[in-house]
Amino acid sequence: MPKQKTKILVIDDDPKVSWILSEGLPSHFEFVSARDGIEGIQMVATEKPDLILLDIKMQGMSGLEVLEKLNKSETRPDVIMLSGHGDTRYVVDSVRLGAAEFINKPFDVKEVEIHINGVLERSRLRSELARAKEELRSQKKYANFIGDSDPMLRVKALIEQVADSELTVLIRGESGTGKEIVARSLHELSGRRSQPFMKVNCAAIPRDLLEAELFGYEKGAFTGAHKNKQGRFEVANKGTIFLDEIGDMPMELQSKLLQVLEQQEFVRVGGVQTISVDVRIICATNRNLEEAIGEGQFRDDLFYRLNEITIFLPSLRERSDDVPLLVNHFLEKYNALYNRTYSGLSPDTISRLVGFHWPGNIRQLENMIKQVVVREDESIIDELIRSASHQTLKGTSGGSGGGAGFGGYSAPASYDPDDLSLKSVVGKRIAEEEKRLISHVLSKTNWNRRKAADLLQISYRSLLYKIKEYALNAAK
Ligand SMILES: Nc1ncnc2c1ncn2[C@@H]1O[C@H](COP(=O)(O)OP(=O)(O)OP(=O)(O)O)[C@@H](O)[C@H]1O
Ligand SMILES: [Mg+2]
Incomplete structure (x- = not known):
């Protein structure tokens, strides 16, 4: 990929400075120069440089005065001061005025390049952080965390209890159940909220x-590796790092992560110096980690360490009470986004949505409502549900549930025509699901009831x- 040009404005009454730099530095640096402060200030506006090199001692306006004037505008590029022999007494003032760096004249061109790259990299990281924070603020994630069914109220209560602790939280649940929203909520409700929230998708890198x-x-x-680079852990210092899809982290890295969890320190790749960070770790996965441990793909010591608190997100079919609320929420969201005024779905359609088994959970419901709003037509729901059921049936008929990360979770796609009572069907479904999950967890923990109760929360x-109620026993 061709490197983008970086424009540097040199404000110095000695024209040689700009000439030496443009001769000596790589061609992706473009130099423009001004011979005095007034011209320099004008060129900041007209040239929009990425960085300024500013001489301290100049005829007329001094470098410090120029810096003071530049500080009056809302944003300005970073400034590196060039100081001649005997200017060191101005260093303190320049720092006070926010200069990013100092270079003594006469300089070595290579040294200037290192300083310039350092300042540019710091400014890149700053704007990346600012963007991430802004995104977070605008998403107001917790405000949009919909659900007042019993399982969701339990999840919300747990989030509030553990958010402001330093505990490592593992968020589990099927795809599309809202794991990322929970991770962001934990950060937003913690004392680290004004610090970075750094998401890393371990499966995507x-x-x-x-x-x-x-x-x-x-x-x-x-x-x-042409230069030193900070990793996400360093950038997230004082904040939270969200390791999404942790189940896909390679084994070799898992031991390094365990060390960070235990000592809050690590060494950069190719480095020797130990770097300490203060980062809260939140992880999420839709893989069955117990199975991954059994298959030798996940370290059990890491699993127990990550598992200080586990938040299990219920699937949407386990909390179908929330479907109407979610439908309204997404109708509002997409009407606003697409400038539509599509209102209410018929009670019939809502009850079809409540009865659907939602293999893709909330993400699938959200997409469906988005399409309904865009096309302003609720009749497409029938078609969407039919094709989704068809796909699920095709997907599950293949055999022994190889890829179904969450151990055998799939609800029947057909209904008994003699029992269509919503309450009764959903009640039975929940009971079946409870029984299945409890026996699954009991067998995973070798019938260690305390551990199982912990996992089941x-x-x-x-x-x-x-x-007793489900007559479970270890032989089953
Ligand atoms: N309780 C909720 N209220 C409102 N929207 C939700 C809720 N839960 C999830 N969503 C929405 O559903 C979509 C999927 O959520 P999210 O990305 O958090 O799921 P996930 O569990 O991380 O899924 P995956 O395992 O596939 O990464 C997002 O658009 C999210 O905004
Ligand atoms: Mg996710």
């Missing part, structure tokens, strides 16, 4: 780049009660 991405690298660590007593 190529395996061999993930370590460098997370922990940074030192110049020369591998081909293409119910009390030990309720677990004993449910074991």
